[in-house]
Amino acid sequence: MSEQPTLAGATTPSVTAxxxxxxxxxxxRPGDRVFRGLALTAGATVLVVxxxxxxxxxxxxxxxxxxxxxxxxxxEQWFPDNDPSQFGIAALLYFTLVTSLIGMVIAVxxxxxxxxxxxxxxxGRASQAMGYFVDLLAAVPSIVYGLWGFAFLAPHxxxxxxxxxxxxxxxxxxxxxxxxxxxNLSPFTAGVVLAIMILPIISSISREVFRQxxxxxVEAALALGATRWEMIRTAVVPFGxxxxxxxxxxxxxxxxxxxxxxxxxxSSLYDVNLHITESGGVTFASNIALxxxxxxxxxxxxxxxxxxxxxxxxxxxxxxxxxxxxxxxRER
Amino acid sequence: xxxxxxRTQRPPAPQAPLAGHKLxxxxxxxxxxxxxxxxxxxxxxxxFAGVAGFVVVAALLYAIGQTALSFQVEGRRQxxxxxxxxxxxxAFVLAAAPLLVITWYTVKEGIGVISKDFLTTSMFRIxxxxxxxxxxxxxxxxxxxxxxxxxxxxxxxxxxxxxxxxYGGRRPxxxxxxxxxxVMTGVPSIVAGLFVFTAFILVLGFQxxxxxxxxxxxxxxxxxxxxxxxxxxxxxxxxxxxxxxxxGVPKWRTVVKVVLPTALAGIITGVMLGVARIAGETAxxxxxxxxxxxxxxxxxxxxxxxxxxxxLPTYIYEQFGVAVGNxxxxxxxxxxxxxxxxxxxxxxxxxxxxxxxxxxxVRG
Numbered sequence: 256m257s258e259q260p261t262l263a264g265a266t267t268p269s270v271t272a273x274x275x276x277x278x279x280x281x282x283x284r285p286g287d288r289v290f291r292g293l294a295l296t297a298g299a300t301v302l303v304v305x306x307x308x309x310x311x312x313x314x315x316x317x318x319x320x321x322x323x324x325x326x327x328x329x330x331e332q333w334f335p336d337n338d339p340s341q342f343g344i345a346a347l348l349y350f351t352l353v354t355s356l357i358g359m360v361i362a363v364x365x366x367x368x369x370x371x372x373x374x375x376x377x378x379g380r381a382s383q384a385m386g387y388f389v390d391l392l393a394a395v396p397s398i399v400y401g402l403w404g405f406a407f408l409a410p411h412x413x414x415x416x417x418x419x420x421x422x423x424x425x426x427x428x429x430x431x432x433x434x435x436x437x438x439n440l441s442p443f444t445a446g447v448v449l450a451i452m453i454l455p456i457i458s459s460i461s462r463e464v465f466r467q468x469x470x471x472x473v474e475a476a477l478a479l480g481a482t483r484w485e486m487i488r489t490a491v492v493p494f495g496x497x498x499x500x501x502x503x504x505x506x507x508x509x510x511x512x513x514x515x516x517x518x519x520x521x522s523s524l525y526d527v528n529l530h531i532t533e534s535g536g537v538t539f540a541s542n543i544a545l546x547x548x549x550x551x552x553x554x555x556x557x558x559x560x561x562x563x564x565x566x567x568x569x570x571x572x573x574x575x576x577x578x579x580x581x582x583x584x585r586e587r
Numbered sequence: 588x589x590x591x592x593x594r595t596q597r598p599p600a601p602q603a604p605l606a607g608h609k610l611x612x613x614x615x616x617x618x619x620x621x622x623x624x625x626x627x628x629x630x631x632x633x634x635f636a637g638v639a640g641f642v643v644v645a646a647l648l649y650a651i652g653q654t655a656l657s658f659q660v661e662g663r664r665q666x667x668x669x670x671x672x673x674x675x676x677x678a679f680v681l682a683a684a685p686l687l688v689i690t691w692y693t694v695k696e697g698i699g700v701i702s703k704d705f706l707t708t709s710m711f712r713i714x715x716x717x718x719x720x721x722x723x724x725x726x727x728x729x730x731x732x733x734x735x736x737x738x739x740x741x742x743x744x745x746x747x748x749x750x751x752x753x754y755g756g757r758r759p760x761x762x763x764x765x766x767x768x769x770v771m772t773g774v775p776s777i778v779a780g781l782f783v784f785t786a787f788i789l790v791l792g793f794q795x796x797x798x799x800x801x802x803x804x805x806x807x808x809x810x811x812x813x814x815x816x817x818x819x820x821x822x823x824x825x826x827x828x829x830x831x832x833x834x835g836v837p838k839w840r841t842v843v844k845v846v847l848p849t850a851l852a853g854i855i856t857g858v859m860l861g862v863a864r865i866a867g868e869t870a871x872x873x874x875x876x877x878x879x880x881x882x883x884x885x886x887x888x889x890x891x892x893x894x895x896x897x898x899l900p901t902y903i904y905e906q907f908g909v910a911v912g913n914x915x916x917x918x919x920x921x922x923x924x925x926x927x928x929x930x931x932x933x934x935x936x937x938x939x940x941x942x943x944x945x946x947x948x949v950r951g
Contacts, residue, residue, distance in 0.1 A: 395686075
């Protein structure tokens with residue numbers, strides 16, 4: 256297992272074997288040309304699909320945006336098919352960010368903890384089994400998370416909600432007003448569900464990062480008498496910081512676009528509400544899932560416009576994570 | 588001479604023994620017992636209640652007590668170490684708990700409706716408000732849609748990975764593709780669905796159908812297949828390729844006959860993990876396929892913008908909608924039954940994929 260990172264890292268340049276094509280020179284066979292062309296086309300599909308997503312969404316979003324009579328970015332409600340058409344993404348953006356941030360705040364420390372546990376605390380054979388175990392969380396379909404969040408988690412959140420209200424009610428986020436519908440189908444519950452869903456992706460990438468920490472530095476730290484925590488602080492943290500950060504950003508991207516888990520848990524209300532433990536909320540994705548059925552001509556365009564926003568946000572997030580990973584790989 | 592003098596002049600060893608103080612072995616179990624007793628007392632005398640609260644309070648007290656004790660006996664460094672170790676263990680428990688709870692709850696709620704009838708009948712002419720009916724049509728739809736998506740994504744993904752590893756090198760195009768594979772992995776499933784909806788249905792004018800759904804699943808699966816195949820191809824030793832070139836074998840035959848067979852098990856694993864990932868996707872299917880109560884084997888069927896194939900995830904969503912939040916309704920139980928079947932399906936795919944990877948991995 257310890258040789259894996261060096262293998263993956265070292266073979267990249269030698270694999271391409273530029274010398275081979277130089278030697279064969281004139282003897283490039285037609286079969287080679289065809290196969291290369293096929294492979295290239297397949298690779299280019301990725302670029303084509305990504306470009307097509309952007310182009311088609313923009314193409315269909317623009318007419319609806321032109322019909323919108325209110326400010327698209329600051330309006331909270333969603334009445335695209337009314338006359339005059341009124342829709343805006345303020346509430347969608349707010350709740351998407353809030354639920355994802357709650358998810359991140361809960362998931363990132365736990366995910367790092369699991370990754371450290373598996374990489375440095377658990378005994379060898381058990382650590383692999385535990386890795387699979389955590390990855391299994393990723394195998395649960397999102398709709399099942401939604402069902403579970405609705406039927407099990409939300410009713411069980413009452414105690415925590417009351418506790419937060421009683422002792423931390425002075426923070427507006429945790430204040431729980433009595434006139435609120437007490438079913439806990441709140442952004443907070445949705446955030447907890449999201450946290451569970453993005454745990455495996457963050458922890459599995461972090462685990463890979465920790466596995467690549469130079470063994471000699473770890474052992475040097477331990478040999479100098481460092482405790483395990485000091486070893487992690489001095490050898491693992493400096494090495495893995497960027498990797499863990501990009502893992503977290505990838506997790507954020509996953510949380511932002513999550514649809515059904517959030518749709519089933521949130522009781523859709525379009526008012527921006529600072530009290531995150533109260534029922535309500537709607538995200539980009541859940542809005543699309545809820546409204547596509549009843550949407551008319553402009554309504555569909557409006558949903559596509561909101562989907563375009565979600566696409567751009569996740570694109571930016573994943574772009575950032577990608578750049579971070581590339582830079583880290585080059586530094587190594 | 589001088590060194591000898593300094594040595595002799597050094598005062599006798601100070602009172603710092605080589606080994607620091609350590610907590611005796613019995614200390615932590617005793618602490619745990621004390622903490623449990625205290626917490627029980629606290630819960631008995633004050634208004635605190637609930638299992639979750641008990642666990643949290645006890646864990647908190649234990650962490651504080653252990654750190655304080657260790658700080659007193661062993662010093663700051665060991666105390667910090669012990670605190671951190673406890674935190675890491677807590678993190679693991681925190682991650683394991685939801686997995687266990689979700690699995691347990693799904694089995695508990697779903698096992699009741701699972702029967703031969705449930706697995707072999709559809710919902711056709713069944714009153715959704717009442718008990719009865721099954722998920723056969725949904726299973727058929729899910730299998731066909733996943734198969735179609737795989738038939739598109741697996742060859743394209745493997746070829747793309749071959750381009751990246753065997754031909755691309757450090758060319759700008761290859762690096763761009765590689766970068767956008769990462770970005771594509773992060774495209775939300777609902778956006779993929781919306782894109783196919785826009786392009787395939789609104790602009791090109793096709794009907795909703797199982798095939799439209801599998802187009803979206805294809806978009807979601809492609810980057811997964813490319814990434815995992817790429818990793819596997821990179822593991823194939825360069826010696827194998829060079830030996831083949833040395834025998835005068837053309838490059839494409841080398842790739843097809845030497846590189847791919849060597850990496851085959853890993854590639855299969857990657858494809859299966861990709862299938863497991865898309866089998867539970869709901870959002871794009873909601874937009875693109877819709878809902879049907881009948882058994883429909885034809886993925887291209889779609890009448891009047893609806894009644895295309897069913898699928899397990901959309902079936903769950905549909906039954907959830909029928910139950911309107913009433914967790915005791917027969918529809919809600921059917922939803923759980925379908926969820927259980929779906930989890931078992933995805934879990935099996937994952938398990939088989941890991942087994943394939945384990946028993947036939949690339950020997951580098």
